[in-house]
Amino acid sequence: MSADVLLSGGAPMRRGPYISRITNRTMNLLIRAAMLFMVGVFLALVLNLLQVQRNVTLFPPDVISSIFSSAWWVPPCCGTAAALIGLLYPCMDRRLGEPHKLKREWSNVMRCVAVFVGINHASAKVDFANNVQLSLTLAALSVGLWWTFDRSRSGFGLGVIIAILATLATQLLVYNGVFQYTSPDFLYIRSWLPCIFFAGVITVGNIGRQLALYEYKVSQEKTHQD
């Protein structure tokens, strides 16, 4: 009965409370941020597991035996970073006035995520002859990821900047002894780290843009209705 009352209220009332809440901008922003945060945490946990298996990173031993196989602060940090990046990308698109147009579909986003996980997988599992080869391969893969799923200059620039910043931050952390790499080959860290960061930024940016598409659609519909 309540649905009937709701539905018989005429055209403007026909939107349910759920949709109207989505349409609310700040609410939408919060939802998106929360989703991106969760994505970040999840990816951090899973990918760290890959690295830990190969003893690439070393955390204090008692932490390893815990469920989350990495220090407690890693997943929240990754989640926060993911939320920031994922919100930043659509925001930047809007500022620059050049909306991202390449294959805006969820299946494509899923493909992107899968390739990202694959890059991580390769970095952790595949035995390379030397580190230069590994790093070069991963760099090529990351750029390929960008070309396949993004192809926007702004996306590339933002990715590079964030990757450099994140690499610096990691170096600082290692320098201060928070954690360490088993076999650092480039200023306390692994040389492939920037590539992974870049690929991650592109992936999260892709997810963020796809999420923002919903808000865009809803608002467009609204203006159309008005």
Next chain:
Amino acid sequence: MPLKRLRQNISAAFYRHGLLCASYPVPIILFTSASILTCCYPLLKLPLPGTGPVEFTTGVRDYSIPSHESPGDLSERPDWYQGPPVAYIQQVLVKAAVSPWDNSLVPVDVFRSPLGRVFSVLEEIRNHVYTDRSLEALCLQVTDLLPGLRRMQAVLPEHGCLLVSPGNYWQNRRDLFDADPDLLKTVHQHEPKGLHTSATLKDLLFGVPGKQTGVSLYNKKRVVTYTITIALSSYDARFVASLRARLKQLHPSANCTLREDHMVHVHFKEEIGIAELIPLVTTYIILFAYIYFSTRKIDMVKSKWGLALAAVVTVLSSLLMSVGLCTLFGLTPTLNGGEIFPYLVVVIGLENVLVLTKSVVSTPVDLEVKLRIAQGLSNESWSIMKNMATELCIILIGYFTFVPAIQEFCLFAVVGLVSDFFLQMFFFTTVLSIDIRRMELADLNRRLPAEAGMPPPKPGPLRPRETPPPPRPSPHTITLQAPAFRNLRLPKRLRVVYFLARTRLAQRIIMVGTVIWIGILVYTDPAGLRTLLAAQVSEQSPLGEAGLPPHLGVAPVFPGRDPTSTLSVLPAPEPTPLPENQSQGHRAARPEVVPVSSPQITWGPEDEELWRRLSFRHWPALFSYYNITLAKRYISILPVIPVTLHLSPQEAIDTRHPQDTHHAPPPSIKTSDLQADLTLYKVAALGLFAGVVLVLLLFCLYRVLCPRNYGQNGVPHGRRRRGDLPCDEYGYSPPISEISPLLLRGHSMDIECLASDGMLLASCCLARQIRVWDAQTGDCLTVIPNNGLRRSSSSGCWEHRDGWDHIGACEAENIFPIRRRTTPARPALFGDQPDLTPLIDTNFGSLPPSQTLSSSGFDFGGLVEKAYQEHETSPTLAFPPSPPASQQRRRSLGDQPVLPPELPPQNNGDWDSSVWAMELRGNLIATGRSSGKLELWDAVEGSLRCSNEDGVSGITALAFLNNRIVAARLNGSLDFFTVEITKPLGLLQYRGPPGRGSLPPSPCYSSEDVISCQLTRSVQCAHQKQITVLKAAAGRVVTGSQDHTVRVYRLEDSCCLFTLQGHSGGITAIYIDQTMVLASGGQDGTICVWDVLTGSRVSHVYGHRGDVTSLVCTTSCIISSGLDDLICIWDRSTGIKLYSIQQEVGCGASLGVISESLLVTGGQGCVSFWDLNYGDLLQTVYLGQSSEGQSVRQLLVLDNAAIVCDFGNELSLVYVPSVLEKLD
């Protein structure tokens, strides 16, 4: 330029390929399947993935530790058989029994003393020395247990040889064993509760499966079996041989013929841990999400799921093919297939498949299937080839990284890509063509019954269909489109219920749950089901001990002698051939009567490799306790050393613990059986209880979630003879209402016109009789006979009535073809039907001279000529399908040229010209006749108040609003009349200005008043062709015509405001209401919504595959029905289709809206009520007993929520069922 030529060539090649695939689907699918199977054939050689151990057997004699180098010779040595094993396992299998069995013994004696002997055997083994080699030097030294296994510390050996035996329970100390009051408790205290898949401690220590140990109070065979397991780090053949000889010498086993010449090497695969599983699972989740999001985009096909399945099959089989091909060419994959598989799928992708589907379904529908496929393929050929080339390039780059793993992946991916391309081109394209053909076939089938009586349609569609309409599955289902909107409209609760109902989820969950439960029951074996079964089997088998000759049974038992001789000679004598259960039961009751069987120890080939019966995780578990992994390594299992122990009863009694006798005397087998039975019953009862609770819970959930009493009131009814009840998408068939509609009888022929103003109801039948009914009670108030004066002259008409009844039935069925298809063959079809002839007025030219009213000033000659010409040509014109209300008229019109006029021209033509239109306002009935005469009748008195014969062309439609009557004529002219009521005093009494409010007041008049009807304006060429629809509301008159235009006139001054152009076919339906919303539907299947104030088109949608037959609006949506038997519901503001309801073929197209959310449609002898918000069928009301063949053609919704519909020669007054009233 070469690029362009390449492009053209590719496109042409794809086109030809598409033609090929669509032409020969079956051979191509067979060919593809054959090639898939061929390519997958090499996979048979590959080992199945899994973690099961692999075995390899070598001889003991010439054993040497395999070298690390790969074997040069091509023996069947497996790859893993290299280097020394982790350990050599030497098992000493001990079988012990107290023999002969004595009735004075208690059940504990079965295993206490045999177990006690383990310590001496252990001692023997430990102290065995062969040429200064002792066990200490050879055995596998273990250090600490894993930190997590503190509780096993007391049991498993630490710091020393890895030597496990049941003695470990008592720290290998005899004194602890002797002091243990309850051995069973000690053994079982380490057993895990519940489900367990890995080896338990009991299995580890006893080294035999738990059931075979015989350590239990109910051991019927009274033989205890256990092993002493020694793990040796190095193999010294002589030491092992001497140990074997020594033990055999000490404890000889008679008739033991175990083979001792084979050594089994067991290789264990890598175990996948949780930590490695999580990323794997993640990638698979991502993969499935990808597949889901991809296949979700498949649309506009007959079977979405079928195509999605075909897409997945394409990808999977291409992967299998690539693996098979790689194997064929010697590229055995070293990568973990499961790990790289998701990435391969993502690389190969489903994109091409989707692109192909989209491209094919977007080709014009009216093309042949072959051409559609070919065109779709060639449209996408360039992008497909481009993508393929790009992917190959990327893979090529990857190949040049010179990383072996990546190279292998790339090689794989290349083969996968090529095979995927092959499958897409052959398999998927063919499946797509089959699907599209099925869709067309389904369309054809749906239309076939209607076309049965028609000449075969011309090749090539009569009217090209512009866009592909969505698939129509089956009658009376609701095709949902735009899931987002659907979601908006459905409450969550209902969606869940629908989901449950649709997938039959509850039943399936219960089924699966039951199966799992039974599986667990059998697996964990809580009630000893397996032993029960085994016991039954052994009872039934004739080879049991009972089959032994009786004279052997009386053979003497030698208590003090060497037990070997006893046992070697005598198998267990069992004198009574009773089943064991029974005999033991007897023994419990009278122990002294029945002789007791002595336990026997036998050695069979099944004892050779007893470890095989252990869990395959037995050895990994044992070694993992000491942090030794067996993954990717192997162990060698040496032949078992048999040891037979016989203990005398005296010895058993000596080793008794004082508490052992406190145990109850051997519980009778009955009670033990009872106990087992009890557990069984308990479990069964628990299961039953759980099932009942589950059912009750689900029932409650169902009741809570489904407020409607689905089918509870379903009174059995024999009325419905057609098998299929109307049901909605979820298979829900609403209860058939037993509401009997009020039947208004009185007409002798089919009712043609129906008009109502809420209070009164006027109907006119084919016999031109007008009846006025009370809309509330259904009483017939007035009858206006068709020929009060000239009954004799029209008797010919009545004589035909005898034939009418049965002709009428078939005629009613023939209605469908008429309105289903526009065809020129129609006159031939109906020319032989004589029934309508008397009703048709053909003499337009001879107007009766005795007209009462003043003749008009027009010259009719030209008009008459025109009318005749039009009538001559009308059969060849496209017949205007229209709401059924007007069909009868049209048919008679169409038949005119064929039928010779039978009746002589009559003077009083108005009696013989049929009524084509009728309107009712207040007490006045306005009738428009085929002769072009407009008459006004008094509804209560039944008297003709006035008539106007200004026009000669037949009045096809009438609108009566306030004091104005608008008549649309056959020749396309539009006449505006003014009704003037002159009181005797000469006062004009009108209430209210026109267009004032909701209901225009009826003109008030009394019987004394003089009513005149004057033509105020005649718009001669309102339309180029005949006017098909005329609607008036809110001070506007809207006409729709065959000339594809809609015109809007102002009622007051008959001024044409707008000519609305937008349809590409004749107008068949118009809706206008007080809120100035105008919607029009045409023969082209389009629906236009107009703004009446500005004349602009608000929206324009393609709605139906045939004519739009009727249109109704509510405040939020537009409801249209079409010749395709589809009822579509559109959003009024956006013009987006919310959903559509598929009706039965040939159902009426009449629609009515009772309230905002209640739609009523007329069907075959019934009216159905639908909930507009959800598209649910709420109720179906059957109108009469003889429901077959009669369809509701007109349907009026009265103000008091009653509906009136015509039903053959009756009228039905249906009050909206009470169930539905609640809904509002």
